[in-house]
Amino acid sequence: MRDLDEERGYAGRCREALRRMVAGARENVVVGEDTWGDRYTAERLGYYLKTLARDMGEEGDNPPFFGVIAYGDTEAGEHRGQTYYLGRRHISDAIGRPPLVIDWRAPVSATFYQASAVEPRGIDTRRRFGWSGNTLTSFEDEHLRTGTPSSAGELVRREIERARVGPMRDIVATIQPEQDTLVRTGLDVSVCIQGAPGTGKTAVGLHRAAYLLYAHRSRLERNGVLVLGPNRAFLHYISAVLPTLGEVDVEQTTIEQLLDREVRAVDDPTAAAVKHDPRMADVLRKAVYGRISEPEQAVVVSDESYKWRVNQHEFAEMVAEAEATTYLTGRERVIARLVAALQRQAEARGQNCNGVWMRRMARAVTPYVEEVWPLLKADEVLADYLSDPSQAGILTADEQRAIAWSRPRKAKSARWTAADAVLLDEVSALLERCPTYGHVIVDEAQDLSPMQCRAIARRSEHTSITVLGDLAQGTSAWAATDWTTQLAHLGKPTAEIVALSTGYRVPATVVELANRLLTALDVTVPPTTSYRSDGELTITRVDDLAFACVDSVQGALREEGSIGVIAADHQLPGVSDALKAAGIETSAADGDGRVAVVPASLAKGLEYDHVIALEPAEIVAAETRGLNRLYVVLTRAVSRLDILHSRDLPPEL
Numbered sequence: 001m002r003d004l005d006e007e008r009g010y011a012g013r014c015r016e017a018l019r020r021m022v023a024g025a026r027e028n029v030v031v032g033e034d035t036w037g038d039r040y041t042a043e044r045l046g047y048y049l050k051t052l053a054r055d056m057g058e059e060g061d062n063p064p065f066f067g068v069i070a071y072g073d074t075e076a077g078e079h080r081g082q083t084y085y086l087g088r089r090h091i092s093d094a095i096g097r098p099p100l101v102i103d104w105r106a107p108v109s110a111t112f113y114q115a116s117a118v119e120p121r122g123i124d125t126r127r128r129f130g131w132s133g134n135t136l137t138s139f140e141d142e143h144l145r146t147g148t149p150s151s152a153g154e155l156v157r158r159e160i161e162r163a164r165v166g167p168m169r170d171i172v173a174t175i176q177p178e179q180d181t182l183v184r185t186g187l188d189v190s191v192c193i194q195g196a197p198g199t200g201k202t203a204v205g206l207h208r209a210a211y212l213l214y215a216h217r218s219r220l221e222r223n224g225v226l227v228l229g230p231n232r233a234f235l236h237y238i239s240a241v242l243p244t245l246g247e248v249d250v251e252q253t254t255i256e257q258l259l260d261r262e263v264r265a266v267d268d269p270t271a272a273a274v275k276h277d278p279r280m281a282d283v284l285r286k287a288v289y290g291r292i293s294e295p296e297q298a299v300v301v302s303d304e305s306y307k308w309r310v311n312q313h314e315f316a317e318m319v320a321e322a323e324a325t326t327y328l329t330g331r332e333r334v335i336a337r338l339v340a341a342l343q344r345q346a347e348a349r350g351q352n353c354n355g356v357w358m359r360r361m362a363r364a365v366t367p368y369v370e371e372v373w374p375l376l377k378a379d380e381v382l383a384d385y386l387s388d389p390s391q392a393g394i395l396t397a398d399e400q401r402a403i404a405w406s407r408p409r410k411a412k413s414a415r416w417t418a419a420d421a422v423l424l425d426e427v428s429a430l431l432e433r434c435p436t437y438g439h440v441i442v443d444e445a446q447d448l449s450p451m452q453c454r455a456i457a458r459r460s461e462h463t464s465i466t467v468l469g470d471l472a473q474g475t476s477a478w479a480a481t482d483w484t485t486q487l488a489h490l491g492k493p494t495a496e497i498v499a500l501s502t503g504y505r506v507p508a509t510v511v512e513l514a515n516r517l518l519t520a521l522d523v524t525v526p527p528t529t530s531y532r533s534d535g536e537l538t539i540t541r542v543d544d545l546a547f548a549c550v551d552s553v554q555g556a557l558r559e560e561g562s563i564g565v566i567a568a569d570h571q572l573p574g575v576s577d578a579l580k581a582a583g584i585e586t587s588a589a590d591g592d593g594r595v596a597v598v599p600a601s602l603a604k605g606l607e608y609d610h611v612i613a614l615e616p617a618e619i620v621a622a623e624t625r626g627l628n629r630l631y632v633v634l635t636r637a638v639s640r641l642d643i644l645h646s647r648d649l650p651p652e653l
């Protein structure tokens, strides 16, 4: 194997080759712009080449590789005696020659992540590289056959324990074997990953998206990959990971944004609970299909030559048969069948039924169809239903009262709530099938209501999903308490449930404290162990919370890393003011400042090197699932957690 200088030389060669690839891609953009072909093809090609050139150009500053594996000389098969460098992207210096660097997603790269002294998989040596910026500073070898790892694990440990600054980074250099298995699970398999805070669920989900796009590019590009996260602050935090991995076309959004409805009102908790209940699916189906009635007359229409007729019984059969499909398609089908029946009669009489005649007949039968199968719009159906929920039954009288509008309204004057947006989506899907994605990754899935799950299920009806979550972090009123039920709502009842149990974020001392809450959370989740033995925890009783917080932030600012001040939502303005008065610049949860001031309700999925958690008792008291919220808050810390409290700590702590 090469010594450090030789490795640096190889890195230089890789960079040079990458530069030539970028130049080549840029040239192709110019050529691509002149490509002969239809406009769509030319546009797609131009877009692809520009993206490639841009990504590769930006890549220039990244280390070209992070590891290398050397197969043994005695190994049978194509890899015998071969050496493979692994990086974020494939680098080659000449067509037909072996690549200088192999993409981390290529099949052979799996060996880098999976091989061990117990199961070397043909590998003699695995080398990991340490970089300082763009300079290669060290490497670390594991001799897997002889079982003599030389300081192995130090580079990995350093990477995992590094202070966090800025947005989330990719983990390609240090993916752990159990994570790699999940990342590389096939496209046809739906999987549910239950993992305690910091076990890498989000990281695995994002790397899985990148992997699937690499392995099934043409299948996935058609329908796209969707990543759903809990809120915009979270999406901001993870936004850089996929682009660094060369994937810029993944849609990353929240369920609320996906449903794309203007929300102008808020439900009270009882109404929201009813609207998110899975029985609403039956209620709405009834509200929609209840509009279809049995024909009470025959269809009789005429053209210049003759009067044509479909009798009542035949018409009723057409209606009954079409009910099996979506509402609007069914309606179109009835019209088409009626026209076809008329056409048969006309042709039997020797009439020529051209397109004009067919359209005319379709117009003529439509009023008959409208009478038994009226045209509907989703917002009109829901407005009508919420004006009088008793019409569809199923719910109890109390539940109907909880969601009923105080006075009947038309769709135009409706002020929809977030829960209504989910119901509108359900009704829309009853009317017309919605487009599906090639793969959907759902993060923090424990918080989704059954009705939200259904919205996701129909967008992945014939494809697979990756479900990520932690039952212990469920904070919504409808949070799942077991995965089997949640997976059924998500339309994937047989998805495999896999647990991740090693935490890479939260230090052991903090995990130990947070775990004290687990028994009170009423969920069964596997215990976790922290990979990290470092980290600090302080718990301090103070008289003046704001003053103590300023003091703590000032101390934290002397160290490196991001700082997150997390408090119950209602306490946040006071804390922000105090920090501002002390001259400390702060940013919101979705900002990029050094000190973020974060309401407890938005902390999910985020992490800060140093967390200052204020008044746990307030966080618990602020909401029904307050203890779960506190569990989330305490597990955001990477290197250090300071808990400041003026009231007694919750007894569970």
Ligand SMILES: Nc1ncnc2c1ncn2[C@@H]1O[C@H](COP(=O)(O)OP(=O)(O)OP(=O)(O)O)[C@@H](O)[C@H]1O
Residues within 6 Å of the ligand: 159, 160, 168, 169, 170, 171, 174, 175, 176, 179, 195, 196, 197, 198, 199, 200, 201, 202, 203, 204, 470, 473, 504, 505, 604, 605, 606, 607, 635
């Ligand atoms: N194999 C790894 N190598 C390096 N860092 C890792 C690895 N796995 C996870 N991490 C890091 O650990 C931190 C936690 O990961 P992540 O946010 O994916 O966990 P999570 O399970 O989604 O947590 P939560 O449930 O709290 O949202 C991140 O900074 C991530 O980059």
